[in-house]
Amino acid sequence: MLQELVDYLRCQSHSAVYATSLSPPVTEQILRAMKCIMGNNGSTEGIRRIRQLAENTKYFRARLKEMGFIIYGHEDSPVVPILLYMPGKVVAFAREMLERKIGVVVVGFPATPITEARARFCLSAAHTREMLNQVLHHMNEVGDLFCLKFSRRKHSSRPDLHDETGLEQSS
Incomplete structure (x- = not known):
């Protein structure tokens, strides 16, 4: 399998075609990450992280939609683009x-069509629910401050009353 991966990287990698090859430490890091993800390192850490990332992604996207933001991208993608327009x-x-103190990547014209400016959040399995809720809290405030909630879907005026199951809590 190792030789197949090396051959694939040599033939398909952008760096192999247009620049210098991957350095040995980077190659080793890729191999170890792939072994972890596939469970070939004797642990279940990779699958745990993939599941956590999927859970974080689903939660973060759902809460932003509840608040009234319009989100692009695939539902399962941990890169979450929010339309600023x-x-x-x-x-x-x-x-x-x-x-x-929230890191976000913003993208506008000419990288996007002029009316499709966006901010992108990149989620990680290492993000805790507390971290996500803190960002969501600030997004709710900033969304109101700059009038960025464009969704026509009916959304909660009090997103803080929702727990992770999506059911409203009594106050």
Whole structure:
């Protein structure tokens, strides 16, 4: 299997075709990560992390939708693009999130069509529910501050009353 992976990387890797080859430490890191993910290292850590990432992704996307944000991308993708639409709000959004100590990537024209500016959150299996809730809390505030909630779906005016099962809690 190792030789097959090496051959594949040599033939298909962008760096092998257009730049220098992968360094040995990077190659080793890829091999160890793949062994972990596939369970070939004798542990279940890889599958646990994949499940946690899927859970974090599902939770984060669902909560943002509840708040009224429009989200692009595949439902299972841990890269969560939120539509900002107006180019003038991109920098203001990024600065506001930075002030709140939240890392987010913003993308606008010419990388996207002029009316499809967006912010992208990249989720990890290492993110805790507390971390996600903190970001969601700030997103709710910033979304209201900059009028970024464009969804026509009926959404909760009090997203903080929902637990992770999606059922409303009594207050």
